[in-house]
Amino acid sequence: TAGVIMPEARRKKLVDLANEYDLVIVEDDPYGKLRFDVDHIKPIKSFDDEGRVIYMSTFSKILSPGFRLAWTIASDELSRKMIICKQALDLCTNTFTQFIVNDFMRSGSLDLHIMKICEMYKPKRDIMMKAMENYFPDGYVCNKPKGGMFAWATLPEGIDTEIMFLDALKEKVAYVHGKAFSVDGSGGRSMRLNFSYANSEKIEEGMKRLGAVIDKKLKVIC
Structure with missing residues (x-):
């Protein structure tokens, strides 16, 4: 449901269930930083001690839609497989765009x-x-x-x-x-x-x- 935020207790419980049943969680979080009425809430990934959560977010929603630049946090094993899939799709993300975003973040402007x-x-x-x-x-x-x-x-x-x-x-x-x-x-x-x-x-x-x-x-x- 749009605009609904999962409480931290439920996030932790979700990770506990993934650990118990040997599951992988994909945490797609493009809007997590766009908050109006609530303080920062820890991502599901922050409760992950076994490398079961793949965290994904994007600069398209918080900086510029045209950049089509995103990032992910995952275990080394999963990251290697994701890189292979990424290379098969488009070789790599536009490096010029990456440099622009890198400089923007380093300036403290984000x-x-x-x-x-x-x-x-x-x-x-x-x-x-x-x-x-x-x-x-x-x-x-x-x-x-x-x-x-x-x-x-x-x-x-x-x-x-x-x-x-x-x-x-x-x-x-x-x-x-x-x-x-x-x-x-x-x-x-x-x-x-x-x-x-x-x-x-x-x-x-x-x-x-x-x-x-x-x-x-x-x-x-x-």
């Missing part, structure tokens, strides 16, 4: 940049949450994201967000339907909404249009 974008995203999140309250029909559920770039909304019974997507596009509003994040076809009433890109006025108008689309669908169902 933390300040992350603070800046969090200050930009938080009010946009609040505008989206308020717009949902104003324009979405009764019966929807959306937890207030504590970080990241997205909100996860679940609509009333009877609505399929994959089918409704084409209706939303006609109103020039886009989202990612919930089934896209599922392996078993669940999430049919859910959608992921982005608040990081559009300005405040477009977020407000977008939620207004989307609310009208949802309301129209509900009237057909009823």
Whole structure:
């Protein structure tokens, strides 16, 4: 679910279970540094004493999408195998981009940049949450994201967000339907909404249009 943060106690428990059942955990953490209402929480990798957690993150979400530059922390054995796979795919990541990011980090600018974008995203999140309250029909559920770039909304019974997507596009509003994040076809009433890109006025108008689309669908169902 977008914007939900796993408590540290559950993170540690997850590692304990992986140790008990001989499992590997892939911790994909592109948004972990984009926090609005919570302090730093230790990554799952920090509780890993047996090399079972592969930690991954990216500069695409905290610095520049165009760089397509990421990093991973894993055991030596897993890292060697990942490097072989990486070489088979594209030989190596753009070295010029790596030098740019390296210099930016050495200058001490990255933390300040992350603070800046969090200050930009938080009010946009609040505008989206308020717009949902104003324009979405009764019966929807959306937890207030504590970080990241997205909100996860679940609509009333009877609505399929994959089918409704084409209706939303006609109103020039886009989202990612919930089934896209599922392996078993669940999430049919859910959608992921982005608040990081559009300005405040477009977020407000977008939620207004989307609310009208949802309301129209509900009237057909009823």
